[in-house]
Amino acid sequence: MQKIRDVIIIGCGVVGAATAYALARYDVDVLILEKENDVSSGTSKANSAILHAGYDPRPGSLMATLNVAGSRLSKTICHDLNVPYINCGSLVLAFSDADLITLESLLERGRQNGVEGLEILPPERLFELEPKLSRHVKGALLARTAAIVNPWEFTLAMAENAVENGTTLRLNEKVTAIRKVTDGYEVETNQDVHRARFVINAAGAHADTIHNMIAPPAFRIIPDKGEYYVLDKSEGTRVRHIIFQCPTPLGKGTLVAPTTDGNLIVGPNNELTEKKEDTVTSARGLVEVKERAFKSVPSIDFSQNVRNFSGVRAATEIDDFIIGEADGSPGFFDLAGIKSPGLTAAAAIGEMAVTLLAGRGLALTPRVNLVTKRNKIRFNRMSVEEKKTLISANPDYGQIVCRCESVTLGEVKAALHSPIPAVSVEGVKRRCHAGSGRCQGGFCGPRVVEIIAAEHGISPLDVPLDRAGSTILIGRTKGGDA
Amino acid sequence: MYDLIVIGAGPAGLAAAITAAKNGLKKILIAERDREAGGILNQCIHNGFGLHYFKEELTGPEYASRFIRMLADLNIELMLNAMVLEITPERHVHVINRDVGYKVLEAKSIVLAMGCRERTRGAIAIPGSRPAGVLTAGAAQRYVNMEGYMVGRRVLVLGSGDIGLIMARRLTLEGAEVLACLEIMPYSSGLMRNVVQCLDDYDIPLLLSHTIVEIRGDKRVEEAVVARVDQNLKPIAGTEMTFTCDTILLSVGLIPENELTDKAGIEIDPRTKGAIVRENMETSCHGIFACGNVVHVHDLVDFVTEESEIAGRGAAEFVLNEKSETADEMTLLCGDGVSYVVPQIVRRERVAKTQTVYFRVNRLFDKSRVVIRSGENEIAAFKRPYMAPGEMEHVKIPKALLDKAEGAIVISVEEDVS
Known part of the structure; x- marks a missing residue:
């Protein structure tokens, strides 16, 4: 029992x-x-x-x-x-007089909900804060606590x-x-x-x-899918705040925001879906997201896209x-x-x-x-002095595995031996960012597979990309096991 | 203080370091991020390297080893597993390695030779699910040729870049079925010889003006939906066909890896995505040179070597015999039909006899002329029977003709109707 x-x-x-x-x-x-x-x-x-x-x-x-x-x-x-x-704050943009009225009601609702630091900004102040916004914006609600x-x-x-x-x-x-x-x-x-x-x-x-x-x-549960773009760090400073549009009955609309890793995230749209794990992206959905985002920030360079994904809201x-x-x-x-x-x-x-x-x-x-x-070593965020000390204490931190994000062997090993150890390539990525950069694991992927296999004592053939069973390699080459 | 620090021990870095040593530099370091020197050549186990430079046909590792062998004799220091985190305009190089720790090294000159990376699925935003089995051709090449693992049984190749073509053949030889190679453009983006030797010889169809519009599969790729595209590269509704496959290899372009270059404030050419270079491969930053795929993506390693020798000589000359800054910088511009030119700037007094200019065309050309103009004046023209964007082109312009030019030079391509 x-x-x-x-x-x-x-x-x-x-x-x-x-x-x-x-x-x-x-x-x-x-x-x-x-x-x-x-x-x-x-x-x-x-x-x-x-x-x-x-x-x-x-x-x-x-x-x-x-x-x-x-x-x-x-x-x-x-x-x-x-x-x-990062407490970067958010802005809800108004593109019409009707939107400006919506901002007022959001402001009022926010006050009732006990949200501090709300303020409606006129265009001149807004463009000072966010110079890349569309000039069609007529005002915005600033929420400092976002x-x-x-x-x-x-x-x-x-x-x-x-x-x-x-x-x-x-x-x-x-x-x-x-x-x-x-x-x-x-x-x-x-x-x-x-x-x-x-x-x-x-x-x-x-x-x-x-x-x-x-x-x-x-x-x-009515699964409600949203699709996204994650753009390279070269686009990461396109905006400083989270940029929303006025909410609709469907949700908070398409946003443009920096990420804590310095990328730019753009999305989502809304698509009701049959399947609860429908995280497929679609050509139509991605175009929709792009067009809606251009309304807020016309200069986003989508050629800098590093990854698309979609998620399902449990509505x-x-x-x-x-x-x-x-x-x-x-x-x-x-x-x-x-x-x-x-x-x-x-x-x-x-x-x-x-x-x-x-x-x-x-x-x-x-x-x-x-x-x-919780201790967490992030090599690429350390000062030169901290890096020196770290490498002399543990040489694994002197060996870069992921060149795009400067992730060290020490960090990959830590991800594999943390309280909830990573078991997949994506699991490693979620813990230490190896493979999340612009080459998307093109260079470090094979290295990460090798390290997972070695640290967990399994064959590289059994290392999954993400979910259980999503293995990357299918067997040895001819004579590859010689 | 080093005379020269070279970043990258691929073919570009090796040739630059060796040439600099032969031209008199004494204290040279190559910092290489991988476990061994040779760069991407180590996974290119096919032959076809060296036809121009050595006049013989070598495999990638053989080509690299000819240079690696020379390092010891020339007293060139090679630091492996060494990642350069930062370079500064003052030529300080921040490098880490598990044995030496974090070091800030000073150099009288620097050669940037970091090579390029592959464009990914994200860069072209292919819709669909995100299962295992979608990988870049170069990553697949590493698994198969260096680690000894197979990546799939039924394979679709998206993009006709050279690595994709090579891997179509390689996976076929390993027993996989390569269903097709798809290319969104109406022409191959790889070398004609690779299309013939890697696809035609193995009956692998090359579907031009086609792309993948959806990837399907839960844990592993199960299907790819392919469609024909129109002249604007948009998929044409109704042309969809579904391939059952477990693997999709991407060979959809290479991008010079210039994060270090960019952070150092060195000027980048948006056309090549590499540093703007002068006739001796010097960048906008005095004493910092660049060569190979970090400057522009080459088709043949032989040309990487040639170009890197220029950079190595440039660095040696800079250290041993620094010439005073000159004002006479002539700009080379892209005219019709040309997608980029390298070098972008020429200082004429430094050109000995001829100046080689590398470029790529932006569409297919049959019989045509490469025309060099200065203002209204045509100062030179070179006939070509055929040119394609997949092949790097070059012309050698005699110094005497350059001297006649005034202002910028424009390089363009004209159909030869004569």
């Missing part, structure tokens, strides 16, 4: 990770089940990478409260866990901290059934059966499927997050429908989940010897 845990969290995207992080402050026995071979494998790695200020959600909604609270919490967490975070973050590192950092504080993470475990048992739940996966007093459903785009395993259907029919106990299932909590501003709100959602669990009787004794910090 399995031991009975306190809490099982299903899904290790940003919401699952934030919940685990919040729970790990206490002496609680937590198990996270993640169906992929790495954390942050779904929407949490494929989004706009924005921490929204919070003027957009309807006042009084969960979204509004959790957005504003999450924006503050995330800043602290990024600081504590050494996650790239920020950019590295979303997968944010997720990973919280998950790693939870693991360092005793949380168990089981990867490649897909939940197949959930049963109510005395004093809790039994959660069956493709690998094992687990038991816990409480279950947290943080399954993102699959949250309805998980919910329906134990409770009557209450909501349906529902309900215009709010769905957070609470599932009908007739005491101790089973949904954290569902976490669309935008989900990344921003995640940290606050995690804290709210802890409160809900406590309300059902989870004892919250503070953890002793709590790990609160």
